[in-house]
Amino acid sequence: QESEREVCPPKRTKVLLIVFAVCLVFALGGLCILGILCEYNSNRLLYNIWCAITASAYVLFLIRCQNSTGCALCAIHWIHSGGKCYYYSKVKMNWTQSRDHCVTLGGHLVIINSRAGDFVTSNVEETHWIGLNDVDTEGHWVWVNNQSVLFFSFCRFWMKRENETSEPDNWTKFHPDGEDCAGLGHPGGETDFWMDAYCFEEKRFVCEAAAAV
Ligand SMILES: [Ca+2]
Ligand SMILES: [Ca+2]
Structure with a gap:
């Protein structure tokens, strides 16, 4: 039986993208604060790990947005x-x-x-x-x-x-x-x-x- 999936209405997708962007900002902000604290405590190893995770997450986000089927532009199978x-x-x-x-x-x-x-x-x-x-x-x-x-x-x-x-x-x-x-x-x-x-x-x-x- 073929699965039926509806295309997300643009309005709903916009709201989800805004929520996602706000979450991303808070997440990155939290990571930065943690990184600063780690640096303040001279824990360079932990600081570098957080920096690597943050940078990787950002790169993955960019790759997903640049993909023509990414960022939920089309429903799955479309x-x-x-x-x-x-x-x-x-x-x-x-x-x-x-x-x-x-x-x-x-x-x-x-x-x-x-x-x-x-x-x-x-x-x-x-x-x-x-x-x-x-x-x-x-x-x-x-x-x-x-x-x-x-x-x-x-x-x-x-x-x-x-x-x-x-x-x-x-x-x-x-x-x-x-x-x-x-x-x-x-x-x-x-x-x-x-x-x-x-x-x-x-x-x-x-x-x-x-x-x-
Ligand atoms: Ca004919
Ligand atoms: Ca005819």
Whole structure:
């Protein structure tokens, strides 16, 4: 059973960071006072040990903050990139279930209207649902936030075939309603392009959420 973890709301994360910073200041202050006392007592060994511990803690703090996934920017199991957090599911669901599951995780099915699309596609090795569909109006593709697909994305990501119909092709061979939901790649191979598919198919999916700041 896939674990569900919510993305920490930015406000809550800010409060935690402030509490953490205050604690850190008090801790460092205490260590400094202790170090001064130790020095005052001419206990150089103990003083040096406290200095080493203090410096190490500070370095570890800096390393953690410089790590792109550090400082709780994204919840566990989410990947940080460009101010966004991305979650790649382990389970397969149909498109509607995928959309709803992303919401329960604190995000939404991924919206690709920027160069983030290359990052998203680079992290999948099999077909995944994305937050794009033409359920309401055939041929009018919209994201889960009701935005239209930008021209750049439309040209860049839909699969192109030579001498055949390119995607989206609204294939009706296995269902008369055609294909109204978009996924990365196809079940058999490459994943760095979009294809429309039957919304009832079960695929893994990519969720997106804003990174906490
Ligand atoms: Ca369609
Ligand atoms: Ca298709």
